[in-house]
Amino acid sequence: MTEIISTELSSQDLFVDAVYGGSRKGNYSDDPLPALLSVDNGAGFRCLGSPRTEVDTLKLLVLQTDFSNLDWPDELDIENGLFTYYGDKRGPGDLHDTKRDGNKILRSIFEYCHGKPSPTTAFPPILLFGKTGTYRDTRFLGLAVPGAKGMSSDEDLTAIWRTSAEGVRFQNYRATFTILNVPVVSRSWIRDAQNGLALTSPHAPKPWLDWINKRKYDRLVAERTVGIRSTKDQTDLSTDEQSVISSIYNRFKDSPTRFESLAADLVSIAMPNAHNIEITRPWRDGGRDATGKYRICQGASGIDVDFAMEAKCYAINNGVGVKEISRLISRLRHRQFGVLVTTSYLANQAYKELKSDEHPVVVLSASDIAKLLLKKLGHPSDIQRWLEQNH
Known part of the structure; x- marks a missing residue:
């Protein structure tokens, strides 16, 4: 049985695959992410920083998925350290006109990804979470960066076509992220990131800094065991x-x-x-x-x-x-x-x-x-x- 971390969330480190839980009231207060990372209790991208869509002003990005939407099948590839995420445009209209600016954020962070590496331009840590299906408990999936080794700008963020229930065509983003080989995200680095100091923090993980400075993808890969499925x-x-x-x-x-x-x-x-x-x-x-x-x-x-x-x-x-x-x-x-x-x-x-x-x-x-x-x-x-x- 998975142990749920639910006490003193504001001081907890983030361990890959650890489950973090909130209250059991059956409402929004059950969401542990506001207490865990000082973000709101909305859906999709949750941001610290203003304005929301400018990379160098964003302090922290939190992305949570429930893996249950068949039309938009977010996918975690644990063997290769990759995460596929679909944007939040779910109907006709401008690709970037979404309620929480999620697709604008995607565009911004992937533009940064394919720009020239800069050790001075700020970039927010991206923390991935997946809902467990129990109340609003959430599992930490890892520290992510946009893109993947060997993927071009035409491949890691693509606008794909879908058809609405009314038969109207529209576009949404499909994005590929790499989960870095960082088993624990320390609370010390989280606090520095919340203060806009992620890049200069002495607690910043080396794989993240290597990506910032050299676009090196040090993936968190987990080979399966013998692989006999029941x-x-x-x-x-x-x-x-x-x-x-x-x-x-x-x-x-x-x-x-x-x-x-x-x-x-x-x-x-x-x-x-x-x-x-x-x-x-x-x-x-x-x-x-x-x-x-x-x-x-x-x-x-x-x-x-x-x-x-x-x-x-x-x-x-x-x-x-x-x-x-x-x-x-x-x-x-x-x-x-x-x-x-x-x-x-x-x-x-x-x-x-x-x-x-x-x-x-x-x-x-x-x-x-x-x-x-x-x-x-x-x-x-x-x-x-x-x-x-x-x-």
Whole structure:
């Protein structure tokens, strides 16, 4: 059980993945961030400094997400130390005309990111938090800076198109942040930052100063362990996710060959560099395979890696076992990898054998498929329409 820090918040250091809690009154007073960092209890960006949108006048930026908006799926990539955040323009109009100036702030900090590094121009610490779903408790995700190593100004902040419920097109920002390798943000530095002294403070973290002065990205990366996902991990679905998987299963349960075609499309969505995916001939057991290529790097220096795909349209309580995964593994040639696509899950014993023998197989289970399609296509009704039009 996660320990919740809720006492003397104004004097607490910030520990990565620690949970900070407020009262239990069921209203705005439950929000711990005002006491923790002297910011307001609004949504999105919370700022210290005036005017709000000028980088050199901002003292501190706090950004909190709840990870629950399917239309705007903020995402934390803990393995690579990256955070994807969507701006606060949620309807037609000027991209930068938002209630709390969030998109103007995004524009300002990313312009600073791609400007010439300056050891004298002030820049605010950006503190990321994620709601836990319990009252207004929040988890500290890390100290962030805009951009990422290898990403250009055309890539780390992009204006993307969406369609409103009324069918009107509009734009919003998608931003990429790097979470720095700073496990603890000290209260001493926070106090200095609140006084506008973040850059000159003796308590400023070295990775943050390295980014300010040299645009060096020292990421906080956390490699996963063996990676054996439980049945629950693969099948624990929200209401919308259940609807997606049910639609797929009911549509393809009696037509495994048609499901192969859908599985190939799912691989293309999950792995954008996959190409030349071809459905192969039926096998004796009635199933069908597909083969394809995955492009690594682009241009003349790029190479293609072959892969084989196995697809199983199973009821969500009927797992893929050792026999099925062995079938896929047996078809992998030297320097190939495999992809298993299933509307259910890979059973525990099969998963253990897959990982212990270090077989290069990607597993797309029910949970993966549902999240992938909801992120890519929107609501379950949109996914149903896509299935009808394409499969």
